[in-house]
Every structure is written in structure tokens, then in C-alpha cells.
Amino acid sequence: MSTGGEVWIALGAALGLWTALSALRRGIPGPVAVIRWFAQSWLGRALALCAWAGAGWHLFCQRP
Amino acid sequence: MNRALGVALVAAAAAFSWWEGGLHQYSTAAHSGILAAIALTLASALVAGVGRQATTTGAWLRGPLPIRRHLVEAPGATVAVLVWIVLLLAVIGWDLNSFVHQRHDLPTLSSIFGHLTSSRGGRAAVVALWLTLGAALAVGWRRPR
Numbered sequence: 001m002s003t004g005g006e007v008w009i010a011l012g013a014a015l016g017l018w019t020a021l022s023a024l025r026r027g028i029p030g031p032v033a034v035i036r037w038f039a040q041s042w043l044g045r046a047l048a049l050c051a052w053a054g055a056g057w058h059l060f061c062q063r064p
Numbered sequence: 065m066n067r068a069l070g071v072a073l074v075a076a077a078a079a080f081s082w083w084e085g086g087l088h089q090y091s092t093a094a095h096s097g098i099l100a101a102i103a104l105t106l107a108s109a110l111v112a113g114v115g116r117q118a119t120t121t122g123a124w125l126r127g128p129l130p131i132r133r134h135l136v137e138a139p140g141a142t143v144a145v146l147v148w149i150v151l152l153l154a155v156i157g158w159d160l161n162s163f164v165h166q167r168h169d170l171p172t173l174s175s176i177f178g179h180l181t182s183s184r185g186g187r188a189a190v191v192a193l194w195l196t197l198g199a200a201l202a203v204g205w206r207r208p209r
Binding site (some may be wrong): 007008011028034038039040041042045048049059061062 | 065076084089090091094095098099101102105106109113117119120121123124125138140144145147148151153155158161162167168169170171173175176177181187190191198200201202205206
């Protein structure tokens, strides 16, 4: 396992742990709450949709 | 939404995901399919969204600013949001670091996704997740008309 791979595993574990905690504890907003926050206004929704479109183009039509 | 229309849309999205999953990333068909999905999603956001946002852009921008007040009124949730911000910045920062160095032992996030999308099933599953997120962002969490 490369150094970079170990860091990605640690980051993935931290995100997974925090997501699990948010599902178990009522006071912690989960990933859906983060997405919902962006969808509250036109600007937030437009920013999120631009990021979504860019990610899709990159993932499915470019580098990977 | 009409139930039959909802079922038809889900079936169409699943069929599109499987079709797109079988295409190569550099093919014209893959590009056209993704561009069409983006155009449809953006059009849906515009059509569904007129006058139905939960809040104004100004209020949305000002909302997080009084951090001290948020910390007093809802300390747990505020700290939780700060943890989300730190985690997301860590992911972005590490991805940028890996991209800048371009070393084999520092894979970028997109190269990791590249392993996932190298098979038809993996690519189709990631396309389906991407479409779901796009649909939620385009038409989700609107005020009723």
C-alpha cells in the first residue's frame, strides 16, 4: 500500500465514521443535510450543480 | 409526481446508466450521453425551481456568518458542521497535493474512481449514483407551489 493510498483510506474511514455518527446521533447533520443546505437557494443550487456537472464530465469522459 | 411517471423515470435512468456503463470514456456516444444528462438536469432545475427556493441567495449567504451565535444556540450542530468542512477540505487538499506531485504512490481521487469505473458494472453504478445526486440537486427540497 502506497503512502497516498494509506492517507485516502484514513480520510475515507474518517468520512465513513462521521457519516455513521450522523446517522446515530440526532444533533449531527449528515451528508444529505449538507446537500440540502446547498439546495436552499438559487446560488447554492447552481454552484452544486456546476460541481456535479464538472465531476460527471471528468469522471465519465476524461481522465479516469 | 405521478407514480407511473416516477417509475418510468427511474427505469430510464437505470437503462441510461447501463448503456453509459458500456461506453469508453473517450467515445463520442459517452460524451453525448453525459452532455445530454447534464442539459436535462439543468433544464429540470430551471423548470422546477421558479419561485420555489427555500430561501433567498442573500439570506443563504448570510446564514452561516454569525458563527458565535450559532455556537451559543446550537453548539453541537455547529461543531458538527465545522467537522464536515474540515473533512471536505482535507479531501480537496490531499487530492490537490496528489495531483500536483503526479507520483505513482500518490493516487488522485479521480484515479481511484478510474479503478471503479474500469468495468461496465462499476461505471454503470457510479453513473447511477451521479444521476441520483443530480436529480436531487435539480428538483429536491423545493417549496410547494
